[in-house]
Amino acid sequence: MSDAMDPVKLMKQQVGKAAADRVKSGSIVGLGTGSTTAFAIQFLGDRIKSGELTDIKGVPTSFQASVLAKQYGIPLTTLDEVERIHIGIDGADEVDPAKNLIKGGGAAHTREKVVDSLAEEFIVVVDQSKIVDALGSTFPVPVEVLPMAIAPVMRALEKLGGKTDLRMGVNKDGPVITDQGNMVIDTKFESIANPPELEAILNNIPGVLENGIFVNVTDLVLIGEIKDGQPIVREM
Missing domain, CATH: 3.40.50.1360 (Rossmann fold)
Known part of the structure; x- marks a missing residue:
């Protein structure tokens, strides 16, 4: 075509x-x-x-x-x-x-x-x-994290019920590095009942720079x- x-x-x-x-x-x-x-x-x-x-x-x-x-x-x-x-x-x-x-x-x-x-x-x-009818139904929440904090942040995200995945590069070995020099953890939640609340909770985890929920x-x-x-x- x-x-x-x-x-x-x-x-x-x-x-x-x-x-x-x-x-x-x-x-x-x-x-x-x-x-x-x-x-x-x-x-x-x-x-x-x-x-x-x-x-x-x-x-x-x-x-x-x-x-x-x-x-x-x-x-x-x-x-x-x-x-x-x-x-x-x-x-x-x-x-x-x-x-x-x-x-x-x-x-x-x-x-x-x-x-x-x-x-x-x-x-x-x-x-x-x-x-979508409900946020998070098809797409994980991207969480930008300082590289030194990857392990504790992943544990914190899993405690909140998220399934975590460190985003890996395509045509590049190793993780995706953002324009700020950080890494991205894609985090899938079963459901996001309260987007404003989850946005705030995620950003309060030490080592998290910002997440992809926009309210x-x-x-x-x-x-x-x-x-x-x-x-x-x-x-x-």
Whole structure:
């Protein structure tokens, strides 16, 4: 199947474009991580190139986001230099009916949480497969941990009822190392009855930097789906 005809890729492009279209000139934009957000970054670059968008600066959430932003001509800035982020665009691995998220499939959730939480409007771009009835039903919670604390943190997570898995690299021997130089423990919980509570409990374990449960951060979810072979975008 050629890219031009691949409905899933088309759908991700449409959702990315729908998010990029919401950015106004003069904005500081949080640039998320992942395949759907990558299309949003590309379309932002197109709008800048065409002159339709001016005076934009991006705050990247990962090395991937900063590489893409440079590639598509989006000027970058840092949190040291800006007082606010007007709009943030990012993906998610799960979205529940209350717009709570699990993020961190790309191991960038720590920086994503900092940037996405600061955004005055935070838009999540996903495809239909990421929508769940209950958080944690399909995806483990990624927990970013200081390397020296891996063993005690794993024990603490298991005490809380989590099944732990140190995330290993693909095409790389050994564990995944985050942009901050830490490791990720993917932790599967049977059910997450109270996402805000679990988020706080996990972050209170000594050695844990941040976890992938995002509560009360999301303003708008743009969902791509395929209807009768055509990609459409709906709002949640």
